[in-house]
Amino acid sequence: MTLTRRNVMVMGAGAFVAFGLPMSASAAAEDAIAEFTGGADMGSEGVTLTAPEIAENGNTVPIEIDAPGAEAVMILAMGNPTPGVAEFKFGPLAASQSASTRIRLAGTQDVVAVARMKDGSFAKASSNVKVTIGGCGG
Amino acid sequence: MAENVRPRVKAPRKASAGEEVTIKTLISHPMESGQRKDADGNTIPRSIIHRFTCEFNGEMVVDVAMEPAISTNPYFEFEAVVPEAGDFKFTWYDDDGSVYEETSSVALA
Numbered sequence: 001m002t003l004t005r006r007n008v009m010v011m012g013a014g015a016f017v018a019f020g021l022p023m024s025a026s027a028a029a030e031d032a033i034a035e036f037t038g039g040a041d042m043g044s045e046g047v048t049l050t051a052p053e054i055a056e057n058g059n060t061v062p063i064e065i066d067a068p069g070a071e072a073v074m075i076l077a078m079g080n081p082t083p084g085v086a087e088f089k090f091g092p093l094a095a096s097q098s099a100s101t102r103i104r105l106a107g108t109q110d111v112v113a114v115a116r117m118k119d120g121s122f123a124k125a126s127s128n129v130k131v132t133i134g135g136c137g138g
Numbered sequence: 139m140a141e142n143v144r145p146r147v148k149a150p151r152k153a154s155a156g157e158e159v160t161i162k163t164l165i166s167h168p169m170e171s172g173q174r175k176d177a178d179g180n181t182i183p184r185s186i187i188h189r190f191t192c193e194f195n196g197e198m199v200v201d202v203a204m205e206p207a208i209s210t211n212p213y214f215e216f217e218a219v220v221p222e223a224g225d226f227k228f229t230w231y232d233d234d235g236s237v238y239e240e241t242s243s244v245a246l247a
Binding site: 059060061077080081082084085086087088089090091092093094095096098099100101102103104105135 | 158171173197198202203204206212213215216217218219221
């Protein structure tokens with residue numbers, strides 16, 4: 001293929017699409033956070049997210065959240081095709097605002113937990129997980 | 139309805155009033171994410187459990203909204219207060235409308 005002006009334009013457009021997709025996935029994550037918090041500021045204290053530093057298998061990554069005084073905690077995987085993971089709502093009989101579960105991660109990425117406290121404030125914690133084999137079956 | 143769905147719950151049978159207990163739940167379910175493709179390249183449709191709740195005598199302990207990023211055989215561990223003798227009721231809601239239920243009784247020690 002000769003490097004004509006037209007070809008360069010096509011390659012440029014292709015590159016834009018290729019890099020544009022991951023941007024839109026993280027934008028979806030930002031939107032989900034904004035919807036959860038209503039655009040309020042997030043503190044960094046009050047929520048703990050425990051995740052492994054390296055996960056060999058992205059199909060089952062054990063994570064744990066702990067947010068004393070929270071009424072709801074949302075978990076997001078910033079690099080997944082759909083960023084939402086789960087939303088925990090704690091009722092009056094929850095002994096502690098903590099829970100653990102197992103999640104899927106498509107690749108190395110940040111996992112984010114956002115907690116809504118009883119007083120209406122928000123807190124955010126994030127943890128980077130390196131994934132050796134992704135969990136999206138692609 | 140997904141096949142061979144079997145809920146399993148580990149909760150104490152006895153507790154003293156006001157005691158905090160740890161509960162573990164697991165339900166066997168493929169949790170098809172809707173991202174995977176079969177051998178012919180067709181997308182396998184999403185089929186997951188999208189909600190899990192735990193109640194004690196009708197009062198909510200935890201209510202989880204689940205997305206496809208929850209692993210196969212969803213597992214949850216959390217803590218609950220036992221104010222009196224009664225039943226824990228666990229409910230899983232499937233995408234196809236099925237509801238799986240499990241109860242576990244607690245007596246006062």
